[in-house]
Amino acid sequence: MVYDGVEDIKKLVPDLSDEEIATTDFGRYTEEQFFDDMARVTQYRTNPDLCEAIVKRSLDTLIWMRSKGVRFLPYYGRQSFKVDGRVKFWGGLTITVSGGGIGVVDSLFTAALREGVKVAYNSRVTRLLHDGAGVHGVEVASGGNVTQYHAKAVIVACGGFEANAEWRTRYLGRGWDLAKVRGSRFNTGDGIRIALDVGAQAYGHWSGCHAVSWERYATDYGEVALRTSFQRHSYPYGLMINANGRRFVDEGADLRPYTYAKYGHIVLEQPGQFAWQVYDAKVAHLLRDEYKSRQVTKVSANTLGELVAKLEGVDAAAALKTIEEYNASAPSIGTFNPTVKDGLTTTGLTIPKSNWAQKLDTPPYEAYAVTCGITFTFGGIKINTNAEVVDVMEAPIPGLFAAGEVVGGIFYFNYPGGSGLTSGAVIGKIAGASAAAFATTKSGAIN
Ligand SMILES: Cc1cc2nc3c(=O)[nH]c(=O)nc-3n(C[C@H](O)[C@H](O)[C@H](O)COP(=O)(O)OP(=O)(O)OC[C@H]3O[C@@H](n4cnc5c(N)ncnc54)[C@H](O)[C@@H]3O)c2cc1C
Known part of the structure; x- marks a missing residue:
């Protein structure tokens, strides 16, 4: 939603502590930024009247939801990084609902039933x-x-x-x-x-449609008990490799909130409708919680050669060549920074990696099998x-x-x-x- 600094955040999270305020840079997300994001990612096709209503009424609607019992929290876990000692949010995703999707449904149903709605x-x-x-x-x-x-x-x-x-x-x-x-x-x-x-x-x-990288062997439909444990959104920090052992998309084209919803399609288009996401130890701490859940198809190895041999369904020799070519084209200087588009870009690859292009050179290596999960049409x-x-x-x-x-x-x-x-x-x-x-x-x- 649109907000102008911590004062607006306090309208949604009034119990923010002084310490949280002191150690957090909430920034702002303006109407212009939200509108620009909507226009840009929809290739300027979003209906301007509906878009304007969504942008302009976003904060008031959330304040109203809070008055009905929905509890909001700063999105510290997933959508923030520490920069110079202060937590910063990115992508306009500063607030989440307590309890996630289940939390929002529970609180809205409680409010509806309280006000006499029959279900x-x-x-x-x-x-x-x-x-x-x-x-x-x-x-x-x-x-x-x-x-x-x-x-x-x-x-x-x-x-x-x-x-x-x-x-x-x-x-x-x-x-x-x-x-x-x-x-x-x-x-x-x-x-x-x-x-x-x-x-x-x-x-x-x-x-x-909105479709994402999703655990390859996930259940056919969402399961409330498993919540979001099938999602695999950390690809900007690694590589994605298909059955032919090739990369097929610029994993670092933009910040994750601006690419994840369209990359599911691209995974679906790969042979066998799957891919492997490959990471090294340098970024293991950045992988989101779902990667540590039990619902993962994961392999790990101490050398890249051993790793590619374990990628089920993949041409291992081609995959190794792809990673070696990528490593040769990744920059040797520059500072990796996951909080911004850091400009660490490959050179000379047909499919570049435009940001966060660190070499894959630090074992242990890990790979996760993904397919396409559709969210909504x-x-x-x-x-x-x-x-x-x-x-x-x-x-x-x-x-x-x-x-x-x-x-x-x-x-x-x-x-x-x-x-x-x-x-x-x-x-x-x-x-x-x-x-x-x-x-x-x-x-x-x-x-
Ligand atoms: C796993 C997952 C994670 C998501 N994460 C995010 C996120 O982080 N941020 C975000 O903004 N969006 C997210 N979304 C998208 C967002 O949750 C949905 O787009 C949104 O909830 C859609 O709301 P809705 O009211 O249109 O439909 P829903 O919330 O899906 O509700 C539709 C309801 O209609 C019922 N129904 C269907 N057909 C009939 C019928 N014939 N008769 C009666 N009832 C019927 C269904 O059972 C369902 O209960 C996520 C979606 C999923 C699946």
Whole structure:
């Protein structure tokens, strides 16, 4: 979110200690930076009106969430480094939710239940109740039963189509049926389909998605108990090598929050849909916690020759040549600095490594097998800045609102780390307010 120094952080984390304030440089993340990040990583395609709403309302939305019981913390563990004795954050990711994804869901459900919201579990919305006057509710399948819930307004917020192998192949393309799904098995595009069925406009990057490097032998869908232990985001400090023993991407093109969401695609395109991430002992302390979990496919060795022989499915001779060529092209002078794009760049390689290009020369060496894990899809339905779903004539469909992954037009090609939840939160709050306002102006009982 946008914030201007520690005073804004204190609005979200009022119990920051004096010591934390003294030893932390919270910096700032301005509206211009957030907007620029969104524009740049989406190749200037993000819908400017929706993007502006997300950027401008980000801090207020988080303050409102805090008032509802969501607890925020500085993101010390993952997204900060010590520079000259003070902790610094990078990539605009300064705050996290206590308890991570599970924490945010738990606190929001607690708030919703406290305010009288009823939750129908094991219930799948199958269609919208709709006529010429608009949307009047939903039809739900639950066990063997079909129930109709009548309502003055409906907000569709049931995710993208990342868990639908058939739609992934149809819209993202060949090979996407083979991706692992990082999150819910239930996000199969139902929300998008039922809205399209009543005339919603299809919008955004339907062949695009957020996808990351993910444990090669991960479960097919996300498992709450395993949380994020399958993610492998530390590649900027090492090399990625495919089955042919070749590098295939600039691991150091940018700070991790600006590349990780698009590099999953590139791993999926490799032969066998896998790669190995290779590190030496110099950077072992920088590898994120997941690398130390039990859910890893990992090999280690004291020489590079021994290491490449252990990379299952890889042409070992070619891999050794690749690493030797890389080592020869990595600079011998310069200071490695993971907190900024440090400019340690290879010379003469067809695929450069543009930053953090240290030689792989310090045993023990480690390698981790990865494949592609899809997080969410970018294509969806079109809304206006009131979160009203619009039809192909840009006219709002009365009574229908949307938020979250079902909304198209916000992300294209890539996304700045953390902006998915910010988007869902800001537009979710707008959708709630708009739906409530619509419902109060609609006369008569719910039919
Ligand atoms: C492992 C992982 C890590 C992530 N990390 C981050 C991060 O660090 N920062 C960030 O910003 N974003 C992150 N994201 C992305 C972000 O969490 C999601 O994009 C966001 O939660 C989407 O919100 P949503 O409300 O659209 O969908 P969801 O939160 O997925 O909720 C959709 C709900 O709809 C339900 N549903 C689906 N179909 C139906 C139906 N027919 N009827 C009824 N219910 C239905 C599903 O069961 C689900 O509960 C991560 C995602 C994953 C999977």
